[in-house]
Amino acid sequence: MNLYFRLFTFLNGVKMQVFLKVLLGLLIVGTYVGQAFAIAAVMKALYAGANIHMLAPLISIIIALIIIRGFLFRGDEVYGKKIACLVKNRLRERLLMKLMDLGPGYQENYRSGNLQSVLIDGVESLEPFLTGYIPQLLVSIIGSGAVVFYIWRIDPVIGMITAGGLFIAVASPQLGSNIFKRIILEYWQSYAKLNAQYIDAVQGMTTLKIFQSSKNKGQELETEARDVYSRSMKSLGVSLLDSAIVKWGAAAGAAFAAGVGALRVTTGQLPAAELFVILFLTVECFRPLNDLNRLWHSSFLGFAAARGIFQLFDEPLIVKERDTYLEEKMDQGLPDLEFQKVTFAYAGGKREAIKNVSFKINPGEKIAFVGKSGSGKSTLVQLILRFFDPQSGHIMMNGLDVQNYSLEALRKQIAVVFQDTYLFYGSVADNLRIAKPEAADKELEKAAKLAGAHEFILELPEGYHTVVGERGIRLSGGQRQRLAIARAFLKDAPLLILDEATSNVDARSEEKIQNALEKLMKNKTTIVIAHRLSTIQNADRIFVMDDQVIKEEGTHRELLARKGFYAKLIEAQQ
Numbered sequence: 001m002n003l004y005f006r007l008f009t010f011l012n013g014v015k016m017q018v019f020l021k022v023l024l025g026l027l028i029v030g031t032y033v034g035q036a037f038a039i040a041a042v043m044k045a046l047y048a049g050a051n052i053h054m055l056a057p058l059i060s061i062i063i064a065l066i067i068i069r070g071f072l073f074r075g076d077e078v079y080g081k082k083i084a085c086l087v088k089n090r091l092r093e094r095l096l097m098k099l100m101d102l103g104p105g106y107q108e109n110y111r112s113g114n115l116q117s118v119l120i121d122g123v124e125s126l127e128p129f130l131t132g133y134i135p136q137l138l139v140s141i142i143g144s145g146a147v148v149f150y151i152w153r154i155d156p157v158i159g160m161i162t163a164g165g166l167f168i169a170v171a172s173p174q175l176g177s178n179i180f181k182r183i184i185l186e187y188w189q190s191y192a193k194l195n196a197q198y199i200d201a202v203q204g205m206t207t208l209k210i211f212q213s214s215k216n217k218g219q220e221l222e223t224e225a226r227d228v229y230s231r232s233m234k235s236l237g238v239s240l241l242d243s244a245i246v247k248w249g250a251a252a253g254a255a256f257a258a259g260v261g262a263l264r265v266t267t268g269q270l271p272a273a274e275l276f277v278i279l280f281l282t283v284e285c286f287r288p289l290n291d292l293n294r295l296w297h298s299s300f301l302g303f304a305a306a307r308g309i310f311q312l313f314d315e316p317l318i319v320k321e322r323d324t325y326l327e328e329k330m331d332q333g334l335p336d337l338e339f340q341k342v343t344f345a346y347a348g349g350k351r352e353a354i355k356n357v358s359f360k361i362n363p364g365e366k367i368a369f370v371g372k373s374g375s376g377k378s379t380l381v382q383l384i385l386r387f388f389d390p391q392s393g394h395i396m397m398n399g400l401d402v403q404n405y406s407l408e409a410l411r412k413q414i415a416v417v418f419q420d421t422y423l424f425y426g427s428v429a430d431n432l433r434i435a436k437p438e439a440a441d442k443e444l445e446k447a448a449k450l451a452g453a454h455e456f457i458l459e460l461p462e463g464y465h466t467v468v469g470e471r472g473i474r475l476s477g478g479q480r481q482r483l484a485i486a487r488a489f490l491k492d493a494p495l496l497i498l499d500e501a502t503s504n505v506d507a508r509s510e511e512k513i514q515n516a517l518e519k520l521m522k523n524k525t526t527i528v529i530a531h532r533l534s535t536i537q538n539a540d541r542i543f544v545m546d547d548q549v550i551k552e553e554g555t556h557r558e559l560l561a562r563k564g565f566y567a568k569l570i571e572a573q574q
């Protein structure tokens with residue numbers, strides 16, 4: 001569907017409100033037209049020799065119309081803002097839902113600054129089009145159309161001239177609209193790029209300071225900002241030219257109509273009194289159009305941003321859900337997990353992240369994956385969680401391909417403790433309840449105690465109510481890790497994945513965390529990914545990955561005895 005018409009679909013659900021806004025707009029036009037009639041009547045009366053007393057009622061009408069219009073303007077503005085908020089909130093909600101459906105796999109390849117430009121500024125810039133231009137379009141068609149029709153009824157020739165002026169005013173800007181669209185699109189792209197650069201710079205501020213690179217980054221940003229400035233001036237120039245053409249068309253139309261009207265009065269084809277009506281009405285006829293043109297120009301940024309919004313909506317899901325599931329297989333106690341000849345390459349990757357990987361984990365087993373950096377260990381986790389689906393092979397859980405389970409049911413079975421723990425802005429309790437929203441305070445405490453987090457939480461200024469996350473209290477790597485373990489205790493999922501869960505912490509914290517993890521692993525099927533090999537020596541089996549494939553498999557002792565990759569890794573760590 002054409003971008004312009006597709007934008008109309010964003011108003012689904014608020015059509016009634018838009019209709020009411022159109023009515024308000026028409027009432028405003030009505031007050032202008034009423035005022036024009038009243039002024040024309042005053043002129044007619046003066047022309048006929050009326051005195052000030054006779055004009056008093058007409059002047060009162062004009063004053064009343066001006067006052068009413070003031071109220072209508074205010075109502076129109078407030079109501080317009082209300083609709084805009086409704087539309088923008090709904091749109092942002094839909095975009096967020098789409099992002100959630102796309103999952104972390106999509107966001108990995110998308111700059112957060114670009115995403116912010118779409119979600120915040122992009123949606124914001126649609127306001128003039130959706131809640132300004134669209135209602136005004138209807139107001140202009142109905143309002144200007146009715147006035148032209150009225151003038152045509154008085155004098156068909158002047159009616160045709162007015163209609164001609166309207167046509168020029170509407171059609172002429174369309175001639176250059178493609179150029180203008182291109183210029184504004186380039187402006188939007190440079191703006192989104194600058195936004196992304198700024199966010200990058202703020203997020204990486206520590207690194208920039210450490211490497212004394214802030215000046216270079218500043219210069220980079222300055223160049224980008226200049227680019228945005230010059231593009232914005234370019235689009236302003238074209239926009240002003242375009243508005244000038246419309247205004248010229250409107251003024252020329254009104255002037256030409258007045259000139260022809262005057263001529264027709266002199267030849268007796270039009271009564272002089274009617275000329276006053278025509279003079280004032282032609283001006284009112286073009287007023288809605290000027291407003292429309294102003295809104296059309298404010299909308300252009302929205303058109304450019306809309307491309308990014310639709311691109312996000314049209315993005316195919318990385319992981320597709322089936323229509324029917326076989327979920328009964330999920331509730332069979334501790335799960336088993338099997339990779340059958342699984343090969344996977346990331347969309348942006350030059351080569352496969354894992355190649356033809358096969359292994360089976362029995363219920364309740366504790367399995368470890370070790371190997372060089374980049375050998376594909378974390379990719380296994382991403383695939384188990386179905387952030388991505390493999391290009392070939394099958395990942396089986398309880399004897400069925402995981403694609404037979406809904407994402408919700410599958411992820412319910414899995415608890416993960418990652419190397420980095422994300423804490424949301426909110427209290428410690430809120431952050432723990434991410435894992436189990438209905439958990440009572442006692443449950444939170446129990447999980448925190450098991451995770452070895454209770455003591456340090458109590459030492460925080462407001463205990464479990466202390467605000468953490470962005471702009472909250474900063475927690476150490478080890479403390480964050482223990483909160484992640486507490487979350488895993490709360491979730492109590494039968495399949496536990498520990499992805500480098502202790503690699504961010506010092507030796508003292510590691511011991512505490514290791515103790516907490518030992519408790520967590522009890523009675524679970526567990527997958528551990530570790531760099532520090534000391535932590536996985538008592539695993540039931542260890543898989544050694546190298547060059548995207550599994551190279552060795554066995555217990556710690558067996559692998560040491562084999563004197564292969566594993567033995568070399570151990571040697572390197574000693």
Ligand SMILES: Nc1ncnc2c1ncn2[C@@H]1O[C@H](COP(=O)(O)OP(=O)(O)OP(=O)(O)O)[C@@H](O)[C@H]1O
Nearest residue numbers: 108346348349353372373374375376377378379380
């Ligand atoms: N989002 C991505 N897009 C493209 N390539 C990726 C992506 N994530 C990982 N890779 C690539 O896939 C390969 C496997 O990465 P993976 O993170 O699974 O390795 P790893 O063994 O867990 O490494 P590490 O121990 O350093 O965490 C690497 O070559 C990596 O560069």
